[in-house]
Amino acid sequence: MLPHECSINTATLGHKEPLKIVIDRVARHGFGGIAPWRRDLDGCDLSVVAKQIKDSGLEVSGLCRSEYIPSISEEHAKRAFEQNIRAIDQACVLGSACYILVVGGLPTGSKDLFAARSAVIDGIERLLEYSKSVGMPLAIEPLHPMYAADRSCVTTVGEALDICAILDPDGKKETLGVALDVYHIWWDWQLHANIEKAGKEDRILAFHICDWRVPTRDFLTDRGMMGEGVIDLETIRREIKKAGYLGLAEIEIFSEELWKEDPEVILQKCANQIKIAF
Amino acid sequence: MLPHECSINTATLGHKEPLKIVIDRVARHGFGGIAPWRRDLDGCDLSVVAKQIKDSGLEVSGLCRSEYIPSISEEHAKRAFEQNIRAIDQACVLGSACYILVVGGLPTGSKDLFAARSAVIDGIERLLEYSKSVGMPLAIEPLHPMYAADRSCVTTVGEALDICAILDPDGKKETLGVALDVYHIWWDWQLHANIEKAGKEDRILAFHICDWRVPTRDFLTDRGMMGEGVIDLETIRREIKKAGYLGLAEIEIFSEELWKEDPEVILQKCANQIKIAF
Numbered sequence: 001m002l003p004h005e006c007s008i009n010t011a012t013l014g015h016k017e018p019l020k021i022v023i024d025r026v027a028r029h030g031f032g033g034i035a036p037w038r039r040d041l042d043g044c045d046l047s048v049v050a051k052q053i054k055d056s057g058l059e060v061s062g063l064c065r066s067e068y069i070p071s072i073s074e075e076h077a078k079r080a081f082e083q084n085i086r087a088i089d090q091a092c093v094l095g096s097a098c099y100i101l102v103v104g105g106l107p108t109g110s111k112d113l114f115a116a117r118s119a120v121i122d123g124i125e126r127l128l129e130y131s132k133s134v135g136m137p138l139a140i141e142p143l144h145p146m147y148a149a150d151r152s153c154v155t156t157v158g159e160a161l162d163i164c165a166i167l168d169p170d171g172k173k174e175t176l177g178v179a180l181d182v183y184h185i186w187w188d189w190q191l192h193a194n195i196e197k198a199g200k201e202d203r204i205l206a207f208h209i210c211d212w213r214v215p216t217r218d219f220l221t222d223r224g225m226m227g228e229g230v231i232d233l234e235t236i237r238r239e240i241k242k243a244g245y246l247g248l249a250e251i252e253i254f255s256e257e258l259w260k261e262d263p264e265v266i267l268q269k270c271a272n273q274i275k276i277a278f
Numbered sequence: 279m280l281p282h283e284c285s286i287n288t289a290t291l292g293h294k295e296p297l298k299i300v301i302d303r304v305a306r307h308g309f310g311g312i313a314p315w316r317r318d319l320d321g322c323d324l325s326v327v328a329k330q331i332k333d334s335g336l337e338v339s340g341l342c343r344s345e346y347i348p349s350i351s352e353e354h355a356k357r358a359f360e361q362n363i364r365a366i367d368q369a370c371v372l373g374s375a376c377y378i379l380v381v382g383g384l385p386t387g388s389k390d391l392f393a394a395r396s397a398v399i400d401g402i403e404r405l406l407e408y409s410k411s412v413g414m415p416l417a418i419e420p421l422h423p424m425y426a427a428d429r430s431c432v433t434t435v436g437e438a439l440d441i442c443a444i445l446d447p448d449g450k451k452e453t454l455g456v457a458l459d460v461y462h463i464w465w466d467w468q469l470h471a472n473i474e475k476a477g478k479e480d481r482i483l484a485f486h487i488c489d490w491r492v493p494t495r496d497f498l499t500d501r502g503m504m505g506e507g508v509i510d511l512e513t514i515r516r517e518i519k520k521a522g523y524l525g526l527a528e529i530e531i532f533s534e535e536l537w538k539e540d541p542e543v544i545l546q547k548c549a550n551q552i553k554i555a556f
Contacts, residue, residue: 106492111510117467146424148465149492149508159467187426189395189437214384214427219494230427232389 001237001249001278003271007033007061009208009252010040013266014259019044020052022263027056029267033248035062036094038087046093053094060096061250062139062179062206063087068104069123070116070153077123084127088136097247098139098205099131100179105150116153124176125167132175139205140164141179144187146219157185157194164203172202180240181208181252183223186231192239199243207240209233210253211277221256225269227277234278249274279515279527279556281549285311285339287486287530288318291544292537297322298330300541305334307545311526313340314372316365324371331372338374339528340417340457340484341365346382347401348394348431355401362405366414375525376417376483377409378457383428394431402454403445410453417483418442419457422465424497435463435472442481450480458518459486459530461501464509470517477521485518487511488531489555499534503547505555512556527552 008026010019017025019040026034034053041049053060066087067080084099091099103120106113124138131138140160143152154160160178168176178198185191198204211229216222226233237249251270258266286304288297297318304312312331319327331338344365345358362377369377381398384391402416409416418438421430432438438456446454456476463469476482489507494500504511515527529548536544 106508111508113465113467113510144423145465146422146494149490153467155465155467187391187423187431187433189391189431189433212427216424216497219497230384230389232391 001274003030003274004032005249006031006209006270006274007035007059007248007250008267008270009035009064009250010037011064012251012253012258012270013263015039016259017263019049023049023052023056023058025263025267027058029271031058031267033059033061033250035060035064035250035252037064038090041090046090050094059248060094061248062098062100063091063094063096065100065102065141068102068151070104070107070110070119072107072109081123081126085130088127088131088134091136092134096136098137098177098179100206101138101140102143103140103152103154105148105153113148113153120153121163121166124163128167128176137173137205138176139179140177141181141206142184144184156188156190157198158190161194161198161201161203164201173205177203177205179206179208180204182231182233182236183208183210183212186212186236191236195236195239195243199245202244204240204243204245206250207237207245207247208250208252210251218256221254223253223255225253225258226251226273228273237278279552281308281552282310283527284309284487284548284552285313285337285526285528286545286548287313287342287528288315289342290529290531290536290548291541293317294537295541297327301327301330301334301336303541303545305336307549309336309545311337311339311528313338313342313528313530315342316368319368324368328372337526338372339526340376340378341369341372341374343378343380343419346380346429348382348385348388348397350385350387359401359404363408366405366409366412369414370412374414376415376455376457378484379416379418380421381418381430381432383426383431391426391431398431399441399444402441406445406454415452415483416454417457418454419459419484420462422462434466434468435476436468439472439476439479439481442479451483455481455483457484457486458482460509460511460514461486461488461490464490464514469514473514473517473521477523480522482518482521482523484528485515485523485525486528486530488529496534499532501531501533503531503536504529504551506551515556
């Protein structure tokens with residue numbers, strides 16, 4: 001795979017520089033897109049950012065990420081909803097392919113994953129009403145089950161597709177779909193069937209890549225560079241492509257080890273590794 | 279829940295003392311059973327151990343655990359098979375309720391989870407031929423997906439039940455079934471449906487308990503004491519009981535923090551926590 005087929009999620013560079021500089025770097029290395037986090041946009045003139053990205057020839061593969069939906073109080077839920085609405089507006093200005101929903105896990109004090117899942121369905125339903133009206137696709141990103149308690153009670157592609165079918169039965173990815181991150185989904189015995197299903201239902205909005213290291217030494221910040229781990233990236237990519245996804249592969253690597261490097265070195269490594277790994 | 283409804287997996291005490299002493303301690307604290315690891319049996323006269331356990335009024339809720347099945351070479355696979363056969367014999371002498379299969383993940387150098395799963399099915403098929411002949415039930419224990427690479431490519435109850443159906447379609451738990459460990463399965467959106475299914479198919483051979491801490495700080499040795507985490511133990515236990523499992527709840531806690539304590543303190547904590555958590 002070549003850099004122009006990939007986008008760089010800004011977390012891969014560790015959020016150490018202003019977005020303006022990051023956009024320049026990513027474009028100079030020949031990548032096809034960028035995926036900023038909302039924090040990168042703080043204090044920026046959004047239309048200026050959007051213009052810089054466009055003028056650099058970059059696409060926006062996604063805007064990361066939603067506020068968590070299950071909440072300890074109605075007040076908290078209301079604030080999260082408003083922040084998500086504001087972020088959907090930002091995604092529109094940036095011309096993002098989608099707004100990434102990391103739905104949240106158990107609210108503090110709760111052990112009821114089913115209540116959390118129910119809150120997620122209700123919460124996405126409300127967001128969807130707005131996102132449809134402004135034409136911004138929502139991408140539910142199932143996270144690895146090791147994050148079920150604190151980051152996402154939605155843990156498999158199958159579950160995410162079920163939510164799509166419930167909330168948007170006649171829809172397609174123009175409205176509601178899934179973000180497929182290999183790190184979160186590679187272990188799933190039903191993965192290949194569900195990628196196929198996601199394709200048939202036209203729900204694949206994003207494809208995120210990195211690798212799973214053995215051993216993995218940290219729950220959050222020890223992701224591997226593509227090819228450094230055990231994920232069968234080539235097969236998963238082929239299946240996702242066959243399922244009709246023709247967009248960018250977004251490189252999203254949370255890694256304390258990688259973040260020690262200079263951003264130029266990180267981008268060079270990304271460019272090299274995608275050639276080797278795919 | 280009361281101690282006599284539970285068994286103690288010897289790993290909970292950190293394997294610091296000879297099995298003979300551990301059996302005594304577990305019985306004195308009023309627990310209903312014990313689940314030794316094969317390493318505990320090294321150098322022991324197995325019939326003496328079996329007699330001591332029986333005389334102490336303890337059941338054996340399981341023998342931990344199988345050698346991994348997917349292998350880098352035929353020679354390695356053969357050795358693992360022979361060790362598993364020997365362990366099945368040991369489980370028989372101990373009168374264990376089952377032999378616990380932790381099936382293994384990817385052999386070194388492989389990225390092919392599907393090949394690993396296929397090797398697992400073939401390997402269990404071979405073991406089953408023997409285990410049936412000696413009357414020792416095999417319990418497939420799906421592990422948490424965070425262990426898919428290095429410990430178990432079987433990660434969900436659904437997958438384990440599918441393997442049972444393939445290899446032993448007319449069977450029941452007397453031959454092949456599943457070990458349900460809350461730590462590994464609590465996050466699964468299909469958990470409740472699959473517990474029900476496991477009950478209908480009469481496949482539940484073991485029920486292991488501990489808790490999931492938030493945050494979890496280590497991939498292997500930061501399990502929580504029942505009630506210390508976010509697992510809805512009460513609901514899961516109720517459903518497993520409703521599904522027809524009437525055996526012991528085996529307390530299996532890998533915890534560096536807990537292992538610092540004296541075994542007497544650990545057992546006291548276990549006895550207290552099950553009263554609080556259930």
